[in-house]
Amino acid sequence: MRRADRLFQIVQLLRRSSQPVTAEAIATELETSKRSVYRDIAALMAQRVPVRGEAGIGYVLDSGFDMPPLMLTSDEVEAAVLGAQWVAGRGDPALARAARDLIAKIAATVPERLRPVVLEPALGAPKTWNVLPETLDMAAMRGAIHSARKVALHYKDEKEAETRRTIWPFQVAYRETTRIVIAWCETRDDFRMFRTDRVILAEVLEDRYPARPAALRAKWRAHLREQYGVEEH
Template identity: 40%
Template structure:
């Protein structure tokens, strides 16, 4: 996490609080060391941010230093909370961390009644270690999609037949119980959908490709009948 982002999150963790939050709690929330929290708080205080408190006691933003709350109604807030839980459970590690940070920013500026509503939301998406999202593979595949990087795969089809593929990854789709990786397959010279749980081995080659009209994302979406998909 960039230091500027960490300082921003630290300030938002302090906003709207009636009681001091300890350095230990801040360290756990931001996933940093106590030493980093102490250093960041001291730097913010020297910069003029009105943080009151001290190590061993806790920290608060001085009364009147808050910003106006975001204008969410209860249903909108619940949608954001539930959505962030699903992203944390199914979106891979990188997006999961980002969802947690985004929700922290939102909840930090909510009035108490909406913050309480957020805590009472009873729709959960448990994070389990035996799911593919916990393996790191979704992060790798999404990184290749974003970077337009050629992938080499050892892939098993539904009948357990293995093949070697070079693919240009175009998108990831989540269907509620499984993922598919949409790609242009250089072996088949056509669009194909690959299930990440059938990928035996993968290599990010470092070679990049262009997202062209002939074999890019729009063409893939048309091939699977999803040209109206929001993106």
Template identity: 40%
Template sequence: MSRTQRLFDLLQLLRCHKYPVAAATLAGELGVSVRTIYRDIATLQSQGAEIEGEAGLGYLLKPNFMLPPLMFSYEELEALLLGAEWVTRQDDLAMTQAAQHAIAKISAILPDTLKWRLEREMIRVGPGVEKPPLLVELAQIRQAIRQESIIEIEYVDQQENLTTRRVWPVLLGFFEACYMLVAWCENRQAFRHFRVDRIRTFHDTEQRYPRRQRDLLKTWQATQGVADKQTRY
């Protein structure tokens, strides 16, 4: 591996960590010595990388630091395009359009050699299980989560009982057979999982719930035994 590539990989690793990470950990992930990490950190800092920390305490890349344009490996491109293709098959029109645009942008800048290999289509997303129709838009739910808004829904449970709930939306899950909303339910004073296809009406109250979405997510993860890195939203 060239030194330039190693420096870039080090930036990528730092970007993946939300908290200070020890030089020994970085060295282990890159397969180099701790002394090399110290030298590379100093080099990146001298070139303008906003890396905080010091030996013995760990290092943290400021979240607003912009990395240079990426050059993906063939396997990375396959993974990105495969994931984007899966998204285009979901019922969220806004996400479908975003995935299509992402595929177009990636394809437009690929070198001819990589573009030819990807056009061979060695892997594809197969047909999935047909999901029940939705009466609410997934984009509305995503917007409520981003704005941390209290929403009111009419929900039909497994026993066909219709109830009205005030909930704090936390996470939207895309599963093979359905979409699932994780939310704190004011009625039950507990986290509940709502199948989106069973939501009959959806109203955004535009009232912000009293806790931050990130804090609620961590609490839910603890109740489910889910590690932070296993959840993306």
């Protein structure tokens, strides 16, 4: 790997991490030596890239640092296209359309040498998904999550029992044939998961719930670790 490419990869690695990254972890991912990483970090600092940290503790990249757009490797393009294909086949109509638009934008923007990776991909996601019928407006539910709004839910469980409750939705998860809305339920005063194919009616309310969706997601992950020793991704 050329040194310029390695410097770029170090910045990318630091950008995607929310915690300090050690020189050893960087060296392992880039398949180089820690000595080379130390030199590269020093070179980045000399170029006024806002990297902070020290050997033995780890390095972080200050927020707000901009890089030229779409400086992507072949693997990154392939990952983005595969992910967009998956969403195009499984997302709600608005999200699927956005995924197809994304693939077209990537193809139009990447360098000519990378265009075959987009237009003639070696990997592919299934174009169809046997999702169970549902009446829930997923675009509206995603909007409720982004705006932290409460949702009045009319729901039927696996025993056909119907309930009405107010929830604080914060995440949508995908299973083999169903989508799941993960939320805090005011009625149960606890986290609950709702299969979208069992939703009879959902109304997004004007009331905002008193928490950030990201904070609820963090609490949900902690709940999973405590209860089951696993973490939702």
